[in-house]
Amino acid sequence: MASNSLESLLAWMKDTSQMLGWDQIVALDGHKLNLGLQHDHIIRLSQGNDLGVITGSMDIPDTNITHYLSGFRLAAPMLSFQRASLQSAKTALSLAVVGGTQMMVETVQGHKEIHSLTALDPLDGSHVTLDIPLGTNAANVVLDLANSEDVLLTLFRTPTEQREAGKLFKEWFDRLADQKRLHALAALPDQGNPFMFTRSIDVRTQHRNAPAQIPDTVDESGAVILFARSVNGAAGSFPGDNSGFKYLIPDDDAQHSYSATELFSRALIHRAAFGHALLQMLDDADFEHIADEAGSLAKMVARRGGLQVAATDYETSEYRFESDPFSLPTVGGAMPLTIEFDQNQVVQRWQGKASLPFRYRPLGGTTWKSYTVEISTHLLHEFRLWAEESGASGMEGELSTPYTHTQEVTIESGLPSLPAGEVEQIKDFVTNAVKRALLEAFSSTLTTRASEDYLTDVDIVGGSTLQASHVTLPFDQALFGQIHASGASFEIVQQQPLVVAGKRLQLTTEPVRENLRWTLEPLSGGGGETGQINETTGEYRAPAAHAMGGSYLRVLAIATDTGTGERSVTLITVQANPITINPQIQLCYYGQQVELSAGQLDGMPLNWSIKNPVPGESGQLVASDQPGGRTYIAGSKVSNKTYVLDEIEVKDSQGIESASAYVLVLQIEPLITVKPVENPNLPEGQVQLQAYINGNAVNPVWSLPVDGPGSISQAGLYSEDIGTKERFVLINAVADTGEFGKFEGHLILPLPLVDFPTVISALTK
Known part of the structure; x- marks a missing residue:
């Protein structure tokens, strides 16, 4: 990595112009911009202006597969600099999937059935990724999600599935109102000294050094560069990626931390x-x-x-x-x-x-x-x-x-x-x-402070501002400084922390402030308890898992200075379970293999095993080429069986916390078809099922192979457990035909039932 000290930058600028004909060049640190985007996201959540809950479906071309996405929530957009270029205004953007359910539905001989169900939460690690041009209008730099290109959902493993899911998100972005879709990344001042006003901005991105091409990661090691033409100036040219144009933000100064640089022409x-x-x-x-x-x-x-x-x-x-x-x-x-x-x-x-x-x-x-x-x-x-x-x-x-x-x-x-x-x-x-x-x-x-005064009026996303800490004139004027959160003279250190249900989290501020009052503000649509916070110390205690309205919840923690009224806010996410494994259930045939992934709150390695394996029937787990995952290989065909059900268990290194997923291995094609019956008169949380053999209704023996959740009557009426954290139920049907022996069939239903009317309706067809 080339030296990027303040001294080396000043030596590069000394006695010669590096402005390339521009009046202003502004470099903004990617990590600080992402912090601003996160803070802006928190504000949007509190005002109901986030992206909302995304639901939809997409058919995969040239297959009999339809994917249903339900209840998807996205975190703040994050700039990523893997493909940063001084020759293009495009940049990569990544939005983590906070929660949602994805089901793969396959149509076999006209009958639809769920083949896999994945319940996503913040530990799953899925993202919506896209390329987006950094748009400008006069003195503003704007992210407009409607301009997204190459939108992908990394949850899927094939490029076709990723792209088809991306189309669904792109259509959603296009329909959003301006206040939900647009993100003002930076705004140069339009008040004060009129000679400093900007006529136009061109935006580029620059990596701090050679980017590491690691898929599905957010690379914050870069800067957004604003090349600005003033109202009384001319447009310049752009440096090439290999032109020797230096990374403008000093990053190896032991005494000072810099996150912004602004250059003004002489x-x-x-x-x-x-x-x-x-x-x-x-x-x-x-x-x-x-x-x-x-x-x-x-x-x-x-x-x-x-x-x-x-x-x-x-x-x-x-x-x-x-x-x-x-x-x-x-x-x-x-x-x-x-x-x-x-x-x-x-x-x-x-x-x-x-x-x-x-x-x-x-x-x-x-x-x-x-x-x-x-x-x-x-x-x-x-x-x-x-x-x-x-x-x-x-x-x-x-x-x-x-x-x-x-x-x-x-x-x-x-x-x-x-x-x-x-x-x-x-x-x-x-x-x-x-x-x-x-x-x-x-x-x-007459003053020499025009540029410094101008700098303090630059607006950065999330209410942040710029402050110069080193001003010099090697040839053109250079101001090196920091991006600071504004609106409060202090900030909560723990930004968007994750915490396990029932655990404690100590919140602190930088700098330390006396006379703070800590409060919680629940986000709409969360349900369940939000936990408690000590008004004086800022210690937060998450609710117990059984008291939460789902597998995770989000709540705003607010520190208010009782003397000045200043506030700082952070978004706390509480996980009901510290371990996530997906897909939670999936089907395959004997001898086939499927992929599973898991994540843990502390990021430590997990121990994988097949729980209570049956010799001669159960499959095996082997290393996967997917990070954080394992490959399950189903066993050989088992005679006289329709199914083998394996439970995959992951535990933490202490063996205390665990989570399970299931693989239903088909030994033969099931001869019973199970469908929900449309019945609008049933109360919420119930669904009537019907079994068929060759299109003829039969009355099988019903059971729940994984002990719930919920219950099923022998008339085929399934009733879910209200408030269960489980996201699916596996239902088995067995009919004794006498002469032809016992036939079996199954049905996977997503939970809670009320959240998936479209999927359940599709399964009735």
Whole structure:
């Protein structure tokens, strides 16, 4: 990895421009932007403006398979820099699947049945990935999910299934309202110094070093780069990926942590400093703007306006002078006020006319003489910025008159015949009054802080702002600093933590604050208990698993400063079970193999086994090429059986926590078909089943091979356990045909029943 120290960056920038013709280049750290997107997501959740619950189905081309997705919730969008490029505005985006149920339904001889069911939660690790151009409008950088391309759902193993699922999510994004679909990533200021305003932005991405091509991961090691053209500037060019253009954010400084860099061209900081000073000091100013061949502002010529000068006094060796307020018009003389901009300096020329009323008396005397003189001015000033050697403020400026030029203020008329010495002292006073008026006006308006003030008004997603901690002028101006969360002067350290049901989590803030009040805010649609938090200490206790409304819940924890009212918020996700295994149930035939995956809250390795294996019937587990998974290989055909049911168990390293999944291995094609019967009169949580042999209804013996959940009557009425955490039920039907022996069939139903009307309706067909 190339050195990316502050010193190496400054050496690269020294004495030469690296702006490539742009007025501004802004680099924003990807990790900090993602924190902002997460904070923005929390705000959207609390306001009901998240992406909502995504449900739908898709047929897989050239197969008899339909996938049903139900209750999918997505986490915050996260920028990923695997394919970062300085030549493209596209970037990769990843949205973790927080929860949902996926079922693979296969149609066999016109009959639909569930072949696998996966219940996703935050531990499952599935993502929706996509490419998206970072859009801009004037001074804003926007993520619009409707512009998504190549949307994929990583849950699936085949590219075709991933793409078909992606189409479903893309259609969902396209239908969303603006407040749900759009994410304002950054906004450059449109108030304050008008010379700093942005006309357009082009966005690129850059990786900190060579990206590691690890699939299904979020690579935050990069930056979003804004190439900005100011209202008075020209567009530049883009560096090539192998052009030697450095990664702009220092990342190996042991003393300071940087997450943002902003570069301003020399031409821009000169325009911004001098041009804005003029607009502030003049009344009713209007200028003609003249651009050079590239489109940058080269000259401003006054069309109207004036400098209002307050009453002043002045003493010479013999007289005391006082003037009434007067005005120096920008037009009307031999040359209107004209400002010429160059990369390294600003030149002001002004040949004007004015009326100056004044009075004077001898020192010690009491008799005043009053006159109004008509004057003409021939003024020339130069303004330059350069690096400040002490390093205290980064740069300093100088307003001067070229030593080759004599500034003239000439009295054209208004004086009677007076002694020559008296006239000379009047000329001294008039010249002093004009020059002092200009210098006093510039002293209160001319500043080198235009860029630093501008930086504090840059808005970053999630309410974050920029703050410069190192300002310098190696050639163009460079500001290195941090992206800070705004809205509060403190932040909860534990951002979006995961916690197991019944466990405790200590929340803290950075910096540590006294007088905080901690509260919880449940999110709509969660159900069940949300846990408790100590109002004083910030210790959160998750609810017990049985008290939760599902396999996971999300709740907002809020720290409020009782003195200032400032708040910081984090999103807590509680897992009913610290281990997740998927698919929770799936079918295969003898001799086939299927994949399973599992995740644990602490990320430690899990122990896999087949629980209570039956010799000669059960399959085996082998290593998988999928991370965090195992491959199940079904055993050889077992005679005189329709099914072999294996329970796959995963345990933590201590053997305390566990989770199970099931593989139903078909030995022969089941001869009984089981279907739900449409019956709108049944109460919620019940479904009537009917078994068929060759299309003829039969009355089998019903059973639940995995001991529930719920119960089934011998009339085929299934009743679920309200509040169960299980996401499926396996139902078995056995009919004794006498002469032909016993026939078997099965049905997998998703739970809770009320959440899957579309799937259950499809199974009735």
